[in-house]
Amino acid sequence: MPPAIDTVDLVKDYGDLRALNELSLTVESGEFFGLLGPNGAGKTTFINTLVGLVRKSGGEARVFGHDVEDDYRQARDAIGLAPQEFNVDRFFPIKEVLMHKAGYHGISEDEAAERADEVLKRVGIYDKRNERFDWLSGGMKRRLLLARALVTEPDLLILDEPTAGVDVQLRHDLWDLVTELNDEGTTILLTTHYIEEAERLCDRVAIMNEGHKVTVATPDELKQRGTDTVDVRLESPPDTEATVADDLGAYAHDATVTGDRLEVRVDDGGSTAPQLLSELETMGYEIADLEISRTSLEEIFVDMTRQDDRSVTRSDAPSAATDTADGPKSERNDGRTGGTQEAVTDREPDGEYDSEREQEGVA
Amino acid sequence: MFSIGFRALFKREVLRFVRRPKNTFMPPAITNVLYFAVFGVILGGRIDEPVDGIGYILFLIPGLVVLGVISNAFENASFSIFHGRWNEYIHETLTSPLSYVEMVVAYVAASAVRGLIVGVIVAVIGALFVPVTVEHAVFLVVTMVVIAALFAGFGIIGGLIARDFDDLTVMNQFILRPLVFFGAVFYSLTMLEPIWQAVSLLNPMVYMVDSVRYGLLGHSDMFEVMPAAASEFAPLLSLGVLVVLTAGVLALDVYLFKIGYGLTD
Numbered sequence: 001m002p003p004a005i006d007t008v009d010l011v012k013d014y015g016d017l018r019a020l021n022e023l024s025l026t027v028e029s030g031e032f033f034g035l036l037g038p039n040g041a042g043k044t045t046f047i048n049t050l051v052g053l054v055r056k057s058g059g060e061a062r063v064f065g066h067d068v069e070d071d072y073r074q075a076r077d078a079i080g081l082a083p084q085e086f087n088v089d090r091f092f093p094i095k096e097v098l099m100h101k102a103g104y105h106g107i108s109e110d111e112a113a114e115r116a117d118e119v120l121k122r123v124g125i126y127d128k129r130n131e132r133f134d135w136l137s138g139g140m141k142r143r144l145l146l147a148r149a150l151v152t153e154p155d156l157l158i159l160d161e162p163t164a165g166v167d168v169q170l171r172h173d174l175w176d177l178v179t180e181l182n183d184e185g186t187t188i189l190l191t192t193h194y195i196e197e198a199e200r201l202c203d204r205v206a207i208m209n210e211g212h213k214v215t216v217a218t219p220d221e222l223k224q225r226g227t228d229t230v231d232v233r234l235e236s237p238p239d240t241e242a243t244v245a246d247d248l249g250a251y252a253h254d255a256t257v258t259g260d261r262l263e264v265r266v267d268d269g270g271s272t273a274p275q276l277l278s279e280l281e282t283m284g285y286e287i288a289d290l291e292i293s294r295t296s297l298e299e300i301f302v303d304m305t306r307q308d309d310r311s312v313t314r315s316d317a318p319s320a321a322t323d324t325a326d327g328p329k330s331e332r333n334d335g336r337t338g339g340t341q342e343a344v345t346d347r348e349p350d351g352e353y354d355s356e357r358e359q360e361g362v363a
Numbered sequence: 364m365f366s367i368g369f370r371a372l373f374k375r376e377v378l379r380f381v382r383r384p385k386n387t388f389m390p391p392a393i394t395n396v397l398y399f400a401v402f403g404v405i406l407g408g409r410i411d412e413p414v415d416g417i418g419y420i421l422f423l424i425p426g427l428v429v430l431g432v433i434s435n436a437f438e439n440a441s442f443s444i445f446h447g448r449w450n451e452y453i454h455e456t457l458t459s460p461l462s463y464v465e466m467v468v469a470y471v472a473a474s475a476v477r478g479l480i481v482g483v484i485v486a487v488i489g490a491l492f493v494p495v496t497v498e499h500a501v502f503l504v505v506t507m508v509v510i511a512a513l514f515a516g517f518g519i520i521g522g523l524i525a526r527d528f529d530d531l532t533v534m535n536q537f538i539l540r541p542l543v544f545f546g547a548v549f550y551s552l553t554m555l556e557p558i559w560q561a562v563s564l565l566n567p568m569v570y571m572v573d574s575v576r577y578g579l580l581g582h583s584d585m586f587e588v589m590p591a592a593a594s595e596f597a598p599l600l601s602l603g604v605l606v607v608l609t610a611g612v613l614a615l616d617v618y619l620f621k622i623g624y625g626l627t628d
Contacts, residue, residue: 045628048627051458052627053457053627055622055628073460073462074460076458076459076460077460085451087452087455089452090450091382092378092379097455100371100375100455101455102371103372104455104459104461105368105459105460109371
């Protein structure tokens with residue numbers, strides 16, 4: 001079976017700004033794949049390229065082997081998208097909205113009605129089926145977006161920050177539901193800002209920054225790439241910070257002294273701590289306490305997407321800096337791409353809707 | 364062409380205006396009652412001589428029918444597209460496996476249906492004021508359908524290029540309506556000086572109003588206004604030009620959808 005998503009050197013330019021920068025990414029069929037990145041990284045642009053809301057400037061993009069432009073009908077038929085924005089038809093009760101969407105995908109009216117009831121029950125808003133979108137609460141709106149994505153029974157479910165701004169209960173409900181869908185065989189592409197979400201749900205994650213892929217790995221592999229911090233409390237503070245840092249071995253990437261506390265960054269705290277203690281004792285320091293903390297996935301994510309310093313990654317692992325070199329850095333624009341992305345996606349339609357603005361039937 | 368997906372979009376578009384008659388059908392009905400009462404009965408009653416041998420109210424009907432058809436077909440298509448863009452729910456259509464031709468034809472057909480319904484409403488209101496007999500029924504129906512499709516097609520373009528709701532108002536009130544009013548709705552071209560007759564022939568609305576008038580009443584100004592060689596075939600010529608123009612506009616609509624003009628980033 002072809003990959004659910006396969007892009008090669010995908011490029012999207014908005015004038016001088018490059019939102020997708022030669023992005024090559026493969027998501028296997030049946031996979032639960034996470035897309036992480038800061039605002040403006042190009043996540044939504046990438047998704048919208050797949051579903052036909054953004055036209056690529058270059059490269060190739062396929063969904064289950066179907067080119068998103070040449071075979072756009074097959075590609076779009078395979079995708080169910082729950083976007084960030086509330087882009088729902090306000091004219092009709094939500095059940096009819098779902099029936100329309102199913103109909104566009106070639107599902108007969110009777111079956112569409114059945115499916116609409118089914119997915120509304122599944123996301124827990126069946127009793128609101130005759131309400132219009134504007135009358136739903138924020139959480140219900142988010143559930144409806146998921147229901148709309150599911151009503152066509154897609155092979156690829158794309159969730160663009162589905163839990164942004166939702167309460168804990170809903171977040172857990174959504175997690176349970178998408179896990180269930182993935183277990184049933186649906187490929188899931190999830191974008192999120194919540195590292196915990198990616199860590200909990202995803203088989204693999206890609207970290208994006210400024211339109212290019214920083215790295216692709218399992219959450220565990222990513223965590224292995226981080227450094228540990230060994231926090232040592234000394235009985236008496238050292239005279240100068242430089243003395244301590246200079247005298248430690250090469251295993252110590254960085255050492256910081258604050259009062260009687262010494263923080264040392266190392267690749268692997270567990271194996272390095274004895275050596276560190278031994279060296280400190282040789283230098284004449286008395287150890288009062290020691291604590292080792294692992295780098296969280298969130299810290300690794302921040303490090304990898306930080307523009308100026310990616311040197312904290314484990315030196316012997318395939319580093320973020322190495323992977324980043326895939327994309328031409330000369331094309332970057334110091335975050336301006338992000339600005340464009342926000343301008344494109346962050347429109348708030350809700351307050352603008354006003355049926356009275358329809359100036360119809362004058363003659 | 365008439366796939367389940369196409370039918371679903373067409374139905375959605377029709378239901379949108381059918382369920383809102385206070386916004387879609389009532390205003391043109393009321394406005395046209397006023398037109399017939401004021402222009403037809405009160406003012407028209409003071410016009411002693413028939414216009415081209417036709418009573419004034421009867422003369423008015425085809426023009427007002429055309430006005431209703433094109434205004435509503437245009438407004439429906441332009442509003443539906445623009446409102447969908449504004450609130451981004453047109454993404455529901457764009458992310459579906461419908462072909463671009465199916466999308467355009469569904470939007471155009473639904474908008475044309477609304478225009479035709481309003482046209483029939485106007486004709487029925489006119490018939491309440493004066494007896495009407497249809498002279499060339501087939502020609503009339505074909506012409507009305509083509510005109511409705513043409514302006515629905517223009518409405519698609521309007522909905523795609525509009526940046527704000529004000530743009531839709533500008534298109535309808537400042538471009539479409541003046542062209543129709545100077546399209547011989549309320550007067551006959553034969554009443555004009557030759558220079559204004561010639562100028563009027565540059566207005567495409569003239570041919571539409573004249574064609575509908577020919578289909579409904581059997582009268583065409585073109586028999587007298589156009590050069591002798593062409594005048595005999597004037598109604599068919601007008602219809603032929605309209606058909607070609609409509610095909611061109613619909614092809615442009617499909618092209619704009621294909622390149623994502625106003626729809627995709």
